[in-house]
Amino acid sequence: MLYGSFPSVAWxxxxxxxDDVVCGSAWYYIxxxxxxxxATKGPTxxxxxxxxxxxxxxxxxxLTKLSVYDNNDQAVFVLLGDAGEELTGKTTSELVESYYEANESVGDEHFFHVPQALLNAIGETRKFLVKVSSHNFTGKVQSLTVTKVLPLEAPVPDASLGKNVDQETSHDKEDPADELVKMSSDEIVSRDAKRAKCG
Structure with a gap:
């Protein structure tokens, strides 16, 4: 896995x-x-x-958390933005709209339920572009941000969860999604802890 030393940000x-879609928190955000x-709620x-x-x-x-594995290890990936659409073939808006239409009678907690389009990805082997920065390995939880889901036809890299594609120095600008991943990673259970499967 990626526990060695690396630049401030690397892809x-x-x-x-x-392996699974991690349940227990919303799979999207506004x-x-x-x-x-x-976005934050103001008065009106x-x-x-x-x-x-x-x-x-x-x-x-x-903002979807996936449990994934390769031949050597297991990890939690946080799927953000366009990467979700690349995985499911559907925009977040499409999934939210269709889910709300199908679950009008369900209470406010229904947004925790994972849509079928995401559950359908369980068992698929895909290629991911993963962003890693030092905050990913500073606590108990180790999650990695997926910025792109690559086409299946893309060439297979030499090392599954470890080929360095690009690097960014510490003075380069942080991605706006990093803060969301930091906030949401507190909710992810460590890969060594027991958690219920969903799907």
Missing amino acids: FECTATI GCRVCHAK TLMCIKCGKSDIVGVPQY
Whole structure:
């Protein structure tokens, strides 16, 4: 796995099989249409702290946790933004809209249920572009951010969960999704802890 020393931010291309969709938290969030940061509720509108705007258009964005494995190890991937659409073939908006239509009578907690389009990916072997930074390995939870799901036809890298594709120095700009992953990673159970499977 990727526990050795590496630059502040690095990208790795890897091939892994999806073992499960981690349940227990929302699989999407409402973000700013412009910067994709998580929107916050104002008195009457949605606000974006990052953009500094008090009246924004909120759009659903993927924030889905996948348990994956390869021949050597297991990990938790956090699927963000376009990567979710690349995996399922559906936008977050499509899945949210169809799910709400099918579950109108269910209470407010229904957003925790994972849509079938994500559950259908369980058992698939896919190629992922994974972003790793130092915060991924500072606590008990070790989760990796997926920024892209590559086509199955893409060449297989030499090392499954460890081929370095690109690097970024510490002074380079942080991705706006990093903060969401940091916040959501507290909810992920360590791969060594017991958790219930869903799907």
